[in-house]
Amino acid sequence: MTNDKLAGWLDRSGMSRGELARRIKVKAVEWKEPHVATSTTRVRFWLDGQIPRPPLPDIIAAVFTDSVGYRVTTYDLGLGDGAGAKNALVYNSSYTATVEVVADLGRADVDRRNFLAGAPFAALAGVGPSRDWLMNVLDQEPAAGPRVRLEDVTAVKNMFGEFQKMDVLQGGGTGRLVLAEYMNQHVYPLLRRTHSDDVRQVLCEAASEQTYLLGWMAYDDGQHGLAQRYLIQSLRLAEESGNAALGSHVLAGMADQATLLGDPAEGRRLAQAGRLGLARANSPACLADLWCLEARALALLKDKTAAARAVIESEKAYAKARPSEEAEWAAFIDPAYLYGEHANTFRDLGDASAADEHARKSIDHARSQNRARRGAMSQAALAVSHLQRNDLEAAHAAGVRTLNLTRQVKSSRAVEAVHDLQRRMQPFGAHRLVADFNERARELTTAA
Template sequence: MGRTRNSQLEGVIQELGLSQRQLAARFRAVAAEHGATELQSVAQPYIARWIGGAAVEGRAPFILAETLSRGLGRLVTLADIGLAAGTEPEPQSAWSDDTLTMLMRLGSTDMDIDRRRLLATSVYSVSALALPEDDWFARAADRARTRRPLSSRVVTAEDVEDVREMATLFSRRDQRRGGRSGRTALVAYLRTDVAEALSGRFPSEDVRRSMTSAAAELAYLAGWTAFDGREHPLAQRWLTIATQLAEEAGDAPLAGHALRALAHQAVDLGKPREAVRLAEASLASRRYARACWRERSLLGVVHARGLAAAGEKKAAVAALLRAEEDLGKAGNGDDEPPRVFFYTEASLAHETAAALRDLGDLQGAEAQFSRSVKTRGAQFVRTHAVTLGSLGAVQAQQGHLDIACDTWNQALDAMTGVQSGRAREAVVQMRRAVSPFRNRAGTRAAELDARARSMLSQG
């Protein structure tokens, strides 16, 4: 049986106005950004075959859509280029789809091993970071209010309290054990109990908003734990849903919190301009003005990190100072939402250190990472381990390898029992830093490398 020519893909490529050879070159550049080494051989004949109807497999469809989106300056989805069949829903469409439908669909994908692996072959999409117009956010609560109930269940204030208690439980577990610990239970709870509650009937608008806000917080946690597990396409989808739910709840600070997490992810993945834009959206007047001081500081320090990564030193320093001032105005936390119980002086110091490191101030970064280590609470095991890893890295960058090895050994001690992709990445980075010295038997570097290699082998 002959192939059917993909006229949709052909039309979009013609609209772009590049030759197939030029498109292939851009495709390889985008693939390189995402670490898709298996796609570096893509050249003009591939483009011709894809137009002719050949299968586009693995991560290639997502890379192709991303390449075309950037070239045209608008969103190009897999459906637009005739490649949607057999793939998971694209993150780009999330802003136009029904939020509850997206939550249930993504929850099902996250819980299914094979479908989750398929999602893992997709890419972290810069195009998907494009936010809708302000009018979309302004009308979000009205859209949710008029959503037709799917069940006769009446949701109560007690149901809301149950969901909030679970959010606190999962959040504390994430801090102690890492994002990979307990994710299945978290997503299952979202997909079943929480989705059922959102599908029910609400006796009042206050209960609807409260339940939707609680659901948004859990969706945020699903996204953050995926981020910590280095499952970035999955994290991006969950954090988008969290933003939607928060807006539907009229919870502007929580929407800012989710946008801040998307900005954090962007800066960690080397997308500083996108990080700045998302951070600025998180600081929009209504989100910032209604947030508590601790939340304001968290939003501000991530904005500073984006600015630092983008090379905007003066603006970054100013943002860091504002974030420190905001945290200084915070009280003892009694009147603050549970989602920011973890954001303390140690958290500010860690993010400040990361910004200073990106600005090239390694001594300042070392001082702030050290401050974070000294002031971090014992319950925040995962973050403590990651901070120690970062502290060792800046010490090594300054040529203080023996001191760095001592710090990294402390990091490995702290990582015992922690299931975190970020912690694992810190171990990979420390091995890379000591690689020139690993063959010198009996040295601290060689001993550290052996210990780090053993930890990585344990999964």
């Protein structure tokens, strides 16, 4: 099958096949890939549908980008996905490179491209970004273009709250693609244009907030490789904005993900890096979250004393928080969230009484706010606390409430809480309540 996309771009550029081959050789040398060989015959093969091996697709895209004067991707040329998944794990010191990577990531997300479906979560990929966020100085200016006004950025920031509410109330799987399309059409293009210094700062802040939210939604939807890439790029944009509290907030999300995926030591380290970043910022809510997430990690590391101390530090920090003085992205850091996460900490420490107490407080707050996802996860923590005291009947009742709330949202974390309950009920064998819960859980999985 012929590659009509490549043929179209070749016509648009005005290059002949021989000229394209020549420029590819020159670009390969620039990229320190002198072994790359091409010819007019090879160009014909590509036009006939053959996909060249890496790094040729990215080199070809760079040639067309130089020729037409704006960004052309391997996807535009019909040459596959290029190095997008790998590049999105890199914390690039170049602002310009960061803009291109995050824009490509958003487009790939909306187009459901193959590299995202197979993109794995990379263990320890947060080590470099968290270090560089604390230390880096930036080195490049954005590309020229129509000047961005402060009003443009205000419009972007006004949209953030609506998308965040969508995530909190309906789960990350509900609105992520809508947000990604909005970012592709209205936000990432602004990053490529020229700005005054003050506008550039608030624009990067707004873009970082919403890129973080894309990552968080992907995380909640079980798309962990994609989530990790969004979070790393969000952290880089936060650095560009000069907002240390926002960067710490992004590190909190990275810490949460690392702990969830089985690396609590890395989760703790990321949370600690976030707390260090708050040395130059004031966000008691963010500090409370970071202590909370460190407690979660410490519980899994079986350090009971340190975990309990981290919970206390989280509560002390939140006591100083004033919601009206916090950034909008911190709105979810509230009693429903913190009590729920502390319940999980005490659950993992085997302290059923403390887990029960915190879970019930979280459930009450979540119910008053109609937050089904948080309610489901805290009901699951409550059910586990009952299991830890061998009260299967109470655990079953809380488990059914977990199922009912999980049906109201699209959240892989809530579904995983259900599966975790099933695993924890296994020691009770073929008891009728276990069988009933498993049957109800199967109905949930089938509906999903």
